[in-house]
Amino acid sequence: MNNLAIITDFGTMDGYVGAMKGRILSECNSNINIIDISHHIANYDVRGAAFCVFNCYNDFPEGTVFVVVVDPGVGTDRRSLVVRTSKYFFIAPDNGVLSFIFDKEDCQIHKILENKLVHKISNNFHGRDVFAPIASWIAVGKDILHLLKPTSNYVSFLSKPIRINENQFTIHVIHIDNFGNCILDFNKEDWLNIEKEHPGAKPQIFKINGFVKSFGDVEKGDFLMNWDSIDYLQIAINQGDAAKKTGLKIGDHVTLKIME
Amino acid sequence: MNNLAIITDFGTMDGYVGAMKGRILSECNSNINIIDISHHIANYDVRGAAFCVFNCYNDFPEGTVFVVVVDPGVGTDRRSLVVRTSKYFFIAPDNGVLSFIFDKEDCQIHKILENKLVHKISNNFHGRDVFAPIASWIAVGKDILHLLKPTSNYVSFLSKPIRINENQFTIHVIHIDNFGNCILDFNKEDWLNIEKEHPGAKPQIFKINGFVKSFGDVEKGDFLMNWDSIDYLQIAINQGDAAKKTGLKIGDHVTLKIME
Amino acid sequence: MNNLAIITDFGTMDGYVGAMKGRILSECNSNINIIDISHHIANYDVRGAAFCVFNCYNDFPEGTVFVVVVDPGVGTDRRSLVVRTSKYFFIAPDNGVLSFIFDKEDCQIHKILENKLVHKISNNFHGRDVFAPIASWIAVGKDILHLLKPTSNYVSFLSKPIRINENQFTIHVIHIDNFGNCILDFNKEDWLNIEKEHPGAKPQIFKINGFVKSFGDVEKGDFLMNWDSIDYLQIAINQGDAAKKTGLKIGDHVTLKIME
Numbered sequence: 001m002n003n004l005a006i007i008t009d010f011g012t013m014d015g016y017v018g019a020m021k022g023r024i025l026s027e028c029n030s031n032i033n034i035i036d037i038s039h040h041i042a043n044y045d046v047r048g049a050a051f052c053v054f055n056c057y058n059d060f061p062e063g064t065v066f067v068v069v070v071d072p073g074v075g076t077d078r079r080s081l082v083v084r085t086s087k088y089f090f091i092a093p094d095n096g097v098l099s100f101i102f103d104k105e106d107c108q109i110h111k112i113l114e115n116k117l118v119h120k121i122s123n124n125f126h127g128r129d130v131f132a133p134i135a136s137w138i139a140v141g142k143d144i145l146h147l148l149k150p151t152s153n154y155v156s157f158l159s160k161p162i163r164i165n166e167n168q169f170t171i172h173v174i175h176i177d178n179f180g181n182c183i184l185d186f187n188k189e190d191w192l193n194i195e196k197e198h199p200g201a202k203p204q205i206f207k208i209n210g211f212v213k214s215f216g217d218v219e220k221g222d223f224l225m226n227w228d229s230i231d232y233l234q235i236a237i238n239q240g241d242a243a244k245k246t247g248l249k250i251g252d253h254v255t256l257k258i259m260e
Numbered sequence: 261m262n263n264l265a266i267i268t269d270f271g272t273m274d275g276y277v278g279a280m281k282g283r284i285l286s287e288c289n290s291n292i293n294i295i296d297i298s299h300h301i302a303n304y305d306v307r308g309a310a311f312c313v314f315n316c317y318n319d320f321p322e323g324t325v326f327v328v329v330v331d332p333g334v335g336t337d338r339r340s341l342v343v344r345t346s347k348y349f350f351i352a353p354d355n356g357v358l359s360f361i362f363d364k365e366d367c368q369i370h371k372i373l374e375n376k377l378v379h380k381i382s383n384n385f386h387g388r389d390v391f392a393p394i395a396s397w398i399a400v401g402k403d404i405l406h407l408l409k410p411t412s413n414y415v416s417f418l419s420k421p422i423r424i425n426e427n428q429f430t431i432h433v434i435h436i437d438n439f440g441n442c443i444l445d446f447n448k449e450d451w452l453n454i455e456k457e458h459p460g461a462k463p464q465i466f467k468i469n470g471f472v473k474s475f476g477d478v479e480k481g482d483f484l485m486n487w488d489s490i491d492y493l494q495i496a497i498n499q500g501d502a503a504k505k506t507g508l509k510i511g512d513h514v515t516l517k518i519m520e
Numbered sequence: 521m522n523n524l525a526i527i528t529d530f531g532t533m534d535g536y537v538g539a540m541k542g543r544i545l546s547e548c549n550s551n552i553n554i555i556d557i558s559h560h561i562a563n564y565d566v567r568g569a570a571f572c573v574f575n576c577y578n579d580f581p582e583g584t585v586f587v588v589v590v591d592p593g594v595g596t597d598r599r600s601l602v603v604r605t606s607k608y609f610f611i612a613p614d615n616g617v618l619s620f621i622f623d624k625e626d627c628q629i630h631k632i633l634e635n636k637l638v639h640k641i642s643n644n645f646h647g648r649d650v651f652a653p654i655a656s657w658i659a660v661g662k663d664i665l666h667l668l669k670p671t672s673n674y675v676s677f678l679s680k681p682i683r684i685n686e687n688q689f690t691i692h693v694i695h696i697d698n699f700g701n702c703i704l705d706f707n708k709e710d711w712l713n714i715e716k717e718h719p720g721a722k723p724q725i726f727k728i729n730g731f732v733k734s735f736g737d738v739e740k741g742d743f744l745m746n747w748d749s750i751d752y753l754q755i756a757i758n759q760g761d762a763a764k765k766t767g768l769k770i771g772d773h774v775t776l777k778i779m780e
Contacts, residue, residue: 001550002550003545003550005538005541005542007538009438010438011300011437011438012272012296012298012299012300012532013298013300013301013302013308013312013437013438014298014312014315014435014437014438015297015298015311015312015313015314015315015316016315016316016437016438016489017296017297017298018265018267018295018297018298018312018313018315018316018317018319018320019315019316019319019489020319021265021295021297021316021319021320022265022295022316022317022318022319022320022321022324023319025263025293025295025320025321025324026319026320026321029321030261030262030263030293030321033545033550034295035538035541035542035545035554036296036532036537036556037535037537037538037541038532038533038534038535038537038538039532040531040532040533041533042533043438043439044499048533051535052533052534052535052538053535053538054535055534055535055536055538055539056535056536056538056539056541056542057538057542058542059538059539059540059541059542059543059546059648060538060541060542060545060546061542061545061546061549061550064542064545072475072476072499073476074474074475074476075473075474075475075476075477076474076476076477122487122489123473123474123486123487124474124475124486124488124489125489128319128489175534177531177533177534177536178529178530178531178533178534178536178563179563213595213643214594214595214596214643214644215592215594215595215644216592216593216594216595216596217595217596226643226644227642227643227644228644228645229536229539229642229644229645229648239564239592241563269698270698271560271697271698271699272532272556272558272559272560273558273560273561273562273568273572273697273698274558274572274575274695274697274698275557275558275571275572275573275574275575275576276575276576276697276698276749277556277557277558278525278527278555278557278558278572278573278575278576278577278579278580279575279576279579279749280579281525281555281557281580282525282555282576282577282578282579282580282581282584283579285523285553285555285580285581285584286579286580286581289581290521290522290523290553290581294555296556303698303699304759332735332736332759333736334734334735334736335733335734335735335736335737336734336736336737382747382749383733383734383746383747384734384735384746384748384749385749388579388749
């Protein structure tokens with residue numbers, strides 16, 4: 001059975017997740033393996049959902065269909081997309097929720113022609129009425145090309161580190177995870193490029209000097225910097241909550257200094 | 261594989277959900293597809309669970325078995341029910357959790373004869389010991405008629421809009437969802453009946469005038485009224501939390517005025 | 521398909537659960553049924569995870585593989601274990617998370633030889649890089665004996681009731697569940713042994729006298745003591761939150777008196 005993985009901001013106290021799952025199963029004769037990635041993206045947090053799917057998509061088997069429904073513009077004229085990469089499919093509103101995928105992968109992008117759908121579509125629940133059936137049909141290999149139209153433009157919001165001078169970068173908090181780790185828009189490749197210019201240099205943010213390998217390399221309660229599970233830089237506290245301790249929020253910036 | 265969908269108020273920090281799932285799989289030789297609808301119904305909130313199952317049951321494939329365990333009366337003499345509609349099965353305590361189903365569907369109702377179950381039944385976890393095995397057996401088509409007895413009565417709590425005069429209704433908040441949308445006991449059919457009497461009339465609640473189609477039809481932060489995903493009236497704020505802003509709680513009433 | 525059940529403290533707002541599930545599916549050609557037990561163990565709460573798996577493992581079908589990832593020591597030299605009992609497999613860090621399993625079951629214990637894994641292993645996400653693939657391979661019956669080494673020692677933290685005198689025990693809160701029930705390190709067997717010494721005796725904690733069978737045996741809002749779903753003693757309030765009302769926390773102790 002093909003895998004269909006879901007990310008939403010629906011929470012799990014209502015029937016909305018059930019409605020999407022029910023609809024997915026109904027449209028494919030129950031011939032799909034549904035996988036919950038997250039239903040606890042913060043309400044309307046397009047960036048959080050974008051980072052969530054980016055964090056895990058590459059671990060899934062080839063052919064997995066991802067449906068990402070964080071959709072504050074539902075019922076307006078925002079477009080709905082089907083995005084195909086070499087290994088996966090992504091179904092989502094065109095609001096930036098696939099920003100990292102567009103950045104990282106070669107993408108074939110189609111917009112969904114909602115007016116060609118023959119069933120009833122509500123004005124406020126396209127997760128159930130548009131994304132669920134489209135994703136379900138794709139996951140079972142149904143031909144839906146007549147419901148799609150190729151497009152080349154899309155919404156993206158990626159922030160990038162800003163070089164202030166030879167030895168300083170302004171970098172941004174792009175995500176704060178369940179443990180309070182603050183993840184920054186600066187990855188291992190960014191650092192390797194700096195190291196070529198400055199062999200042997202060490203990074204500094206606040207008073208944290210250099211990278212450690214794992215949380216346990218510092219005392220319990222101490223700050224550290226390391227590469228997160230997809231090689232993005234994170235500020236963390238061993239068994240503590242760095243976001244709470246620093247007050248950092250998504251979108252805040254910090255200064256990364258290159259110490260020779 | 262048949263689908264078995266679960267709604268509980270167990271939360272997801274304990275082993276209770278696991279115990280139910282494990283038991284379901286053990287009783288059917290792992291031959292069932294278990295679907296989480298919600299485990300975050302508020303503790304003991306029979307009404308929230310009733311609205312949750314009502315919101316999504318109709319999206320599921322024919323034959324789906326729903327097990328709804330919000331069960332403050334566990335271990336007392338409250339009855340356990342198996343309810344069959346034209347397309348689905350519902351297994352739940354008889355405490356009102358199926359109120360909307362009884363209202364909407366033709367139901368064959370059986371009570372479970374717990375004394376005919378041969379395995380050990382605890383006093384406080386019938387989710388695992390009664391509802392899970394019964395639901396599992398039904399989902400795989402096992403004959404369990406000897407464990408059931410037809411009944412015609414059941415517990416229901418549905419509230420209804422109250423007509424105060426020609427142009428005013430008292431309606432109640434029946435659910436507040438994850439986004440703070442306040443859902444009322446007044447549906448599209450109720451409105452269509454009013455429109456027959458008052459062609460061209462518009463509804464008003466507080467200072468919100470008329471229905472909009474989608475959240476995006478008003479500015480971000482503004483109030484609106486629209487039909488929710490199952491055509492119940494809701495008070496909402498575009499990308500905001502209407503419950504927090506109004507202070508409305510489940511059970512509160514508001515006045516719906518018919519403006520000619 | 522074999523069942524693979526997951527317990528973590530990852531929460532459900534990030535991509536970490538997705539990464540583990542994706543990896544599990546990738547390593548077994550999607551030939552496994554993944555079951556969420558909990559992703560809301562409190563951060564780093566090894567004891568909570570230990571109690572969670574203890575609460576439900578025995579309800580699962582024979583052959584189920586449990587993977588328990590609450591892993592504050594990730595990336596340090598803490599060991600990773602594969603534990604086999606007569607019916608199940610458990611994959612987890614060696615930090616006490618399997619304490620109850622070691623206490624209750626005959627266990628064959630192996631440590632994982634991480635240096636024999638040929639794929640890349642990150643320093644901070646062994647849930648994805650070590651536990652997921654190992655669990656996946658075991659669940660589909662792949663021979664991985666070359667990745668394991670038998671061991672006889674392991675970490676455990678079980679607390680036990682302490683007898684103060686003939687008629688008093690000091691017992692500890694080992695878990696507080698979603699409903700606020702306070703579960704104690706004292707089980708039905710402990711009580712049966714006392715009853716042999718003191719026939720007809722009744723227990724008392726605070727001003728709660730004797731066991732009741734079910735919550736509904738006392739008035740709504742009243743305290744009670746009963747056996748929880750795995751026959752551990754719990755202090756509860758009928759439809760209320762005993763932890764909040766008493767202020768009890770995990771690790772606190774109370775006095776159990778034997779009243780003749």
